[in-house]
Amino acid sequence: MSEETEKPTPETTEKSVAKQEEVIELPALEKGLSEKLTSKFGEKTSIAFVKENRVRVDVKKEDVHDVAEFIRDEMNFDHVESVTGVDFPDDKEIEVVYHIGSYTDNSLANQVLTLATRAPREDIPIPGKDGTRLPTLRDIFYSVEFHEREVFEMLGVYFDGHPDNRRLLLPEDWADLPPLRKDFAIKGR
Amino acid sequence: MTAELPPGLALQKVDERIMTLNVGPQHPGSGHMRIVVQIDGDYIVACDPDPGYVHRGEEKMAEYRNYITNIPHLERPVIHDSCNVLYPYVLGAEEILGIEVPERAKYVRVIASELNRCIYTQYWLAIYGIFLGHSTMFMWPAGDRELLIDLMEKMSGARVTHAHFVPGGVRNDLPANFEDACLRQVNYFEKRIKEYAAVFYDNPILISRTKDTGVLSKQDAIRLGTTGSVLRASGVDYDLRIKEPYDVYEELDVHTNVMKEGDSYARSKVPWLDMMESCNIIRQALQKMPKSGSVRTKLKPNPKTKGPETVYKRVESGRGSLGCYIVSDGKTEPYRVKMSVGSFRNLIALPYLLKGEKLGNMPSVYWSLNYWPVEADR
Numbered sequence: 272m273s274e275e276t277e278k279p280t281p282e283t284t285e286k287s288v289a290k291q292e293e294v295i296e297l298p299a300l301e302k303g304l305s306e307k308l309t310s311k312f313g314e315k316t317s318i319a320f321v322k323e324n325r326v327r328v329d330v331k332k333e334d335v336h337d338v339a340e341f342i343r344d345e346m347n348f349d350h351v352e353s354v355t356g357v358d359f360p361d362d363k364e365i366e367v368v369y370h371i372g373s374y375t376d377n378s379l380a381n382q383v384l385t386l387a388t389r390a391p392r393e394d395i396p397i398p399g400k401d402g403t404r405l406p407t408l409r410d411i412f413y414s415v416e417f418h419e420r421e422v423f424e425m426l427g428v429y430f431d432g433h434p435d436n437r438r439l440l441l442p443e444d445w446a447d448l449p450p451l452r453k454d455f456a457i458k459g460r
Numbered sequence: 461m462t463a464e465l466p467p468g469l470a471l472q473k474v475d476e477r478i479m480t481l482n483v484g485p486q487h488p489g490s491g492h493m494r495i496v497v498q499i500d501g502d503y504i505v506a507c508d509p510d511p512g513y514v515h516r517g518e519e520k521m522a523e524y525r526n527y528i529t530n531i532p533h534l535e536r537p538v539i540h541d542s543c544n545v546l547y548p549y550v551l552g553a554e555e556i557l558g559i560e561v562p563e564r565a566k567y568v569r570v571i572a573s574e575l576n577r578c579i580y581t582q583y584w585l586a587i588y589g590i591f592l593g594h595s596t597m598f599m600w601p602a603g604d605r606e607l608l609i610d611l612m613e614k615m616s617g618a619r620v621t622h623a624h625f626v627p628g629g630v631r632n633d634l635p636a637n638f639e640d641a642c643l644r645q646v647n648y649f650e651k652r653i654k655e656y657a658a659v660f661y662d663n664p665i666l667i668s669r670t671k672d673t674g675v676l677s678k679q680d681a682i683r684l685g686t687t688g689s690v691l692r693a694s695g696v697d698y699d700l701r702i703k704e705p706y707d708v709y710e711e712l713d714v715h716t717n718v719m720k721e722g723d724s725y726a727r728s729k730v731p732w733l734d735m736m737e738s739c740n741i742i743r744q745a746l747q748k749m750p751k752s753g754s755v756r757t758k759l760k761p762n763p764k765t766k767g768p769e770t771v772y773k774r775v776e777s778g779r780g781s782l783g784c785y786i787v788s789d790g791k792t793e794p795y796r797v798k799m800s801v802g803s804f805r806n807l808i809a810l811p812y813l814l815k816g817e818k819l820g821n822m823p824s825v826y827w828s829l830n831y832w833p834v835e836a837d838r
Contacts, residue, residue, distance in 0.1 A: 324704060325772060327770070349682050349683070350682060350683070350684075350685035351685055352685065352687075352774070352781065352783055352800050352805070353772075353783050353785060353798060353800030355785050355796070355798040355800075357787055357795070357796045358796075368785065370772055370783060370785065370800065374682045374691070374696050374698050375682060380698065380703040380704070381703050381704035383772055383774070383783075385770075385772065412685070413683050413684060413685070413808075414683070414684055414685025414805070414808060416808055417804065417807060417808050418804075421804075438512075439510075439511065439512060440511060440512035440515045440837055441512060441515070442512070450517065450520060451519065451520060455520075457517075457520065457521070457524060
């Protein structure tokens with residue numbers, strides 16, 4: 272890595288552009304993973320980034336189940352490390368991000384495949400009649416069970432087909448907005 | 461009473477044979493969580509863990525503070541392992557803020573994180589001992605732990621909650637003569653923990669209570685996505701310090717301890733073996749560490765980010781893989797911080813392991829999962 276204190280002359284900017292292209296070509300394994308996904312699903316998936324040890328795939332919510340099944344069966348990923356919900360009130364969407372890893376395939380041990388999908392966000396969630404819905408991945412990756420329950424209570428994303436859509440951390444009688452939504456404000460902040 | 465109950469509540473059928481038992485949240489055998497078990501005579505037929513009694517909303521709090529002021533509260537979930545809990549967040553913040561870490565700081569971090577792993581494991585082992593009614597195994601680890609706490613106090617100034625790791629390095633340089641004191645205490649500590657074998661691990665009473673109870677097969681350990689000592693006790697050789705080395709772990713000779721049995725005994729033994737490995741790593745790091753140099757890249761009080769970015773960093777903590785997913789929208793505060801913690805990931809194995817087990821074996825199975833209730837709740 273060169274020092275970035277050089278003055279921005281036209282020559283150095285050209286060099287830095289060339290360097291960026293080199294950096295993108297570096298991770299061969301990661302590139303192979305992303306190409307495998309795009310060759311199978313084509314337009315349905317969009318590769319958000321390919322970094323060292325990290326590949327991120329964005330899919331529509333209709334395709335997330337098929338893509339996850341392909342990731343498990345054909346790409347040797349076997350467990351989900353983390354399921355994160357991210358609220359985007361400006362886009363009127365909630366993003367759910369699965370970080371998928373592999374224990375069985377040693378060549379993938381340092382890889383984390385990020386599968387992200389988005390669900391439409393209703394402004395006022397009504398408990399029991401949730402409008403923000405996503406298909407569950409619990410039948411593909413057993414390990415998402417508690418993670419999806421956490422996303423359900425914290426962001427109000429109902430996972431269709433999840434066998435146990437109950438609250439996990441919050442009290443049973445919680446009657447406010449899902450707390451990790453952006454419009455739930457901390458007092459005094 | 462209406463027929464339709466709000467979500468989260470369910471009516472339970474009363475059965476003459478099956479009894480529902482609430483273990484916790486105030487019970488000493490559960491920590492700060494509730495385990496709802498259904499028992500038929502002495503055998504557990506169903507188990508429903510109910511965490512959340514110590515939920516602190518760390519992830520929500522992190523959205524309101526900038527990358528530096530997040531440090532003291534994000535280490536709170538496991539105060540005994542505060543360096544490791546903070547580690548992935550600090551690595552992620554470094555990538556988002558674009559900071560390089562000096563070489564000496566990386567070694568100091570490795571030493572601090574291995575010391576913390578031992579401190580946490582000793583505390584966990586002390587509670588495991590008292591769960592099984594073994595008072596000596598409570599006193600010994602709680603006492604020997606002080607050796608390493610003193611070292612951390614020398615290093616960071618605080619005994620338990622250090623807040624020592626910051627983006628760009630560590631807060632302070634090591635004090636004078638730290639290396640000698642560290643080597644001496646760690647050598648003595650290793651000698652002490654080897655003595656635990658005679659009183660605890662080779663003890664026939666412990667073996668009879670933990671052997672072949674709560675057996676987690678290799679396939680199920682993978683399928684359930686367990687991590688850390690639970691995974692390694694089931695025969696999966698996976699340790700992030702080797703598989704995805706961060707900071708200077710690549711230059712150190714790290715070995716994993718794997719057992720094939722997958723029972724409570726193996727799960728209680730692997731962390732103990734890991735402590736000896738930690739002592740080896742500390743000795744290597746002390747030897748290879750640059751003797752002088754900067755330990756911290758200076759930061760502005762409210763550092764600017766490079767722009768919108770998402771980072772997922774993970775480290776091997778005392779309870780297994782600990783991931784931190786940070787979403788940055790270019791502002792000085794993170795947009796979202798998610799901690800994927802080992803305790804929460806191992807919790808899923810509890811209902812699976814307790815089914816068909818005797819009620820008396822519940823503490824030995826539950827605590828062998830290397831579970832820390834506060835970390836699981838965050």
